[in-house]
Amino acid sequence: MxxxxxxxxxxxxxxxxxxxxxxxxxxxxxxxxxxxxxxxxxxxxxxxxxxxxxxxxxxTIPDPVPTETLPENIPLDILFEDRHIIVVNKPAGLVVHPAAGNENGTLVNALLHHCTDLTGIGGEERPGIVHRLDKDTSGVMVIAKTETAMAELARQFKKRETEKEYLAIVRGALHPSSGYIETTIGRHPIHRKKMAANIKRGRRAVSNYKTDEKLKNASLLRIRIETGRTHQIRVHMAFLKHPILGDKLYARRQPTDTWPDRQMLHAAKLSIIHPNTRKKMTFQAPLPADMKALLEQLRINPSEKSQLPYETQSPQTRG
Missing domain, CATH: 3.10.290.10 (RNA-binding S4 domain)
Structure with a gap:
């Protein structure tokens, strides 16, 4: 006491x-x-x-109760870690949180094995999932290791004080080559596993895109999102008739498509304010091998490559 x-x-x-x-x-x-x-x-x-x-x-603060989720020795690509947060480069194919049909083999299972200094979130000994990436989306994720860090990061995401940038390979060439998308996004009225744009009771969603490189029947886009709605980038790209290549939920394969095994979407960059030091930190994840390979395959002129600033895993700190 x-x-x-x-x-x-x-x-x-x-x-x-x-x-x-x-x-x-x-x-x-x-x-x-x-x-x-x-x-x-x-x-x-x-x-x-x-x-x-x-x-x-x-x-009196009770000791955190053990979570029912079991730790599993799953390799993690760690970009940064201290006693407050851990930042990882999530691979495509890894589910973030246990759920029906995915009770194990998730990022949370891996974090429970790796993190031996969790102080508890809401009285339970578990990592704090502040934001999520879809199973087949790769890239940067920050996870809280303490309840205070969880609360502060959740506040930053809610208040849109974070900066999130993605890379996507989409069908066709966009005209104009850069732009701003604002719609509502909500549950699809028929297909309940999908989200849809311009839903009457949906929530406001804002994305900004810029073409980094024009490819054969495709484009490499850099996308900054101002909001964090479910499937936001995938929905917005499909709404513009330029769906992400490999997106089995929001795109139908066409004869001109080169069709990869998963959606070509990568969370390349994330900036937050550290919940303890209050310094701005920017984390970058290099483009994964499957997206690099597809870019090489689709390049019109292989000697003219876009300059992607994501080939280092070292975090950058400002403050």
Whole structure:
């Protein structure tokens, strides 16, 4: 059990705890207060209790309970790691989180094996999945190792303070070669596994694209997304009639297509503010071998290659 005396009056109990003991998020403190793990002057109170100067607050934080997900020794391509976050280059084909039909062999299983210093998220000993990539999308992902890091990164993603850039090989040549797409995106009214653009009750989705290289019946695009809707880039490219090559859900193969085994979409770059140091960090993942091979195959003039700044795995730090 730990305790501390309030020095100011008028602060809500949950807010005061989150500021005084930042190892846990405010929502986690609210759960502990509700479950009787926090007292003020020896008595139980609610989260919105207003503290007075001299009030003595005591709390007990239970040890995180083991997750039901089992650790598995799955290799990880780690771009950066400290005691707050881990950044990985996720390969195509790896599911992020266990779900029906994918109970094991996921990124979470791999992280549970690799990370021996997880402090718990929401009282459970598990990594904090802040954002996701589709199974067949490769590239940069950041994962929280503490509850505080989870809360701060989730806030950054929600407030659009992160910067996300993708590379995609799509069908055809876009006119104009760069542009801005804004639609709503929501569940497809018929095909429930798909999302669709311009759905009446959908959520706003914004993508910016630029053609990096024109290819044979295809283009290499650099795409920056301002929002993070499910399947956003795949939906937007299909909406523009330039679907991502290999996308079995949103594109039908045409005779002019070179059809790879998976959608040619790669999360190449991610910038965040480190949840502890408050420094801006930019992580880059090099283009995977299958996308490189397809680019070589589709190049009109092999001597004229686009300059891709993603051939290093070293994180860049600014701050």
């Amino acid at each position: 730990s305790g501390k005396t309030a020095e100011e009056s008028g602060k809500r109990l949950d807010a005061w705890l989150a500021e005084s003991e930042p190892g846990l998020s405010r929502s986690r403190w609210q759960g502990l207060i509700k479950n009787g793990k926090v007292t003020v002057n020896g008595g139980s109170v609610k989260s919105n209790f207003k503290l007075r100067s001299g009030d003595f607050v005591e709390w």
